[in-house]
Amino acid sequence: MSMALRSRVIGCGSYLPRRVLTNGALAAEIDTSDEWIIERTGIRQRHIADDGELTSDLATAAARVALARAGVDAREIDLIIVATTTPDDTFPATATQVQAKLGLDRGAAFDVQAVCSGFIYGLTVADSMLRAGHGKTALVIGAETFSRLLDWEDRTTCVLFGDGAGAVVLRAEAAGDIRTDRGVLASKIHSDGRYRDMLYVDGGVSSTRTIGHVRMKGREVFRHAVENLASVVQEVLDLAGFAPSDVDWVVPHQANRRILEATAKKLHLPIERVVVTVDRHANTSAASVPLALDVAVSDGRIKPGDLLMLEAMGGGFTWGGALVRW
Numbered sequence: 001m002s003m004a005l006r007s008r009v010i011g012c013g014s015y016l017p018r019r020v021l022t023n024g025a026l027a028a029e030i031d032t033s034d035e036w037i038i039e040r041t042g043i044r045q046r047h048i049a050d051d052g053e054l055t056s057d058l059a060t061a062a063a064r065v066a067l068a069r070a071g072v073d074a075r076e077i078d079l080i081i082v083a084t085t086t087p088d089d090t091f092p093a094t095a096t097q098v099q100a101k102l103g104l105d106r107g108a109a110f111d112v113q114a115v116c117s118g119f120i121y122g123l124t125v126a127d128s129m130l131r132a133g134h135g136k137t138a139l140v141i142g143a144e145t146f147s148r149l150l151d152w153e154d155r156t157t158c159v160l161f162g163d164g165a166g167a168v169v170l171r172a173e174a175a176g177d178i179r180t181d182r183g184v185l186a187s188k189i190h191s192d193g194r195y196r197d198m199l200y201v202d203g204g205v206s207s208t209r210t211i212g213h214v215r216m217k218g219r220e221v222f223r224h225a226v227e228n229l230a231s232v233v234q235e236v237l238d239l240a241g242f243a244p245s246d247v248d249w250v251v252p253h254q255a256n257r258r259i260l261e262a263t264a265k266k267l268h269l270p271i272e273r274v275v276v277t278v279d280r281h282a283n284t285s286a287a288s289v290p291l292a293l294d295v296a297v298s299d300g301r302i303k304p305g306d307l308l309m310l311e312a313m314g315g316g317f318t319w320g321g322a323l324v325r326w
């Protein structure tokens with residue numbers, strides 16, 4: 001029998017575009033206010049990519065930081081997965097452009113599309129592939145230029161999103177005891193396509209031959225998010241045999257501070273154990289979980305041996321969670 005493997009997370013990194021757009025600057029252009037945005041979402045600002053700055057540029061910048069922190073030469077990468085809903089082009093996959101920008105010509109690179117849950121999907125796919133022997137070292141990146149999908153006249157959506165990228169390096173190593181082992185201990189992804197009309201883009205290659213703009217029934221999405229996130233977090237904990245009280249840090253998708261608070265409450269976890277970046281980054285879709293992870297690792301909150309619950313919910317609907325020992 002072949003040896004059981006675990007995907008260790010050996011480095012992370014992130015990148016944010018230079019340009020910052022504050023609530024105040026938005027309120028000068030559209031019918032909204034700093035007070036409304038902060039009170040209803042917790043968002044204070046978001047980063048916006050420059051014209052000509054592509055999703056693959058953001059992704060490559062985050063990947064370079066993650067590789068440097070992991071002490072891994074890019075040539076060791078066997079697999080690149082980019083989770084994105086804002087690819088550079090309709091094809092080729094943005095991941096192949098990251099591969100080229102990193103100077104690589106071997107291994108496999110492809111995108112996954114699960115909107116805001118994309119990073120959890122990408123991590124689950126990469127973990128499954130590594131444990132099945134499809135390579136030893138993987139880059140999983142969440143990267144978005146989500147601002148390109150916004151209708152700047154629709155105040156119910158345009159204030160909510162931002163651009164950015166985050167990345168992790170995974171390496172397959174011999175698995176130890178799940179109670180103490182480091183790496184991806186369990187993960188679970190879900191989808192339910194019946195909810196398409198709650199959160200979608202009103203355009204596409206096959207439907208309209210345009211890019212389209214994001215549309216959302218915010219209140220309904222909010223309600224489903226709290227339910228689905230609490231249930232998938234419990235499911236992932238059960239899979240690995242842990243309890244909510246074992247979790248040191250929740251690293252959630254950053255859509256709305258009130259969702260983070262409601263989910264934490266359902267799990268009887270104090271909000272102090274939740275990494276919150278929505279105030280500075282807004283909702284960066286597939287990038288938000290690895291961005292939040294990198295912030296909390298870089299500022300020293302997340303320490304080696306900590307138990308992390310990563311979770312996200314997005315259009316589709318899609319949702320998922322992953323339990324990682326750092």
Ligand code: UT7
Nearest residue numbers: 032033036040116155156159218219221222225255256314
């Ligand atoms: O990333 C994928 C997952 N996405 C999410 O999880 C998003 C989930 N949803 C949410 O975060 C919240 O539902 C929103 C932040 C989108 C909206 O907050 P809400 O508390 O659900 O507000 P609402 O949609 O019920 O709107 C309340 C009021 C409305 O006015 P009326 O109809 O009560 O007069 C809106 O027109 O707030 C108004 N409104 C605004 N006012 C000022 C909506 N957007 C704005 C705005 N500025 N930007």
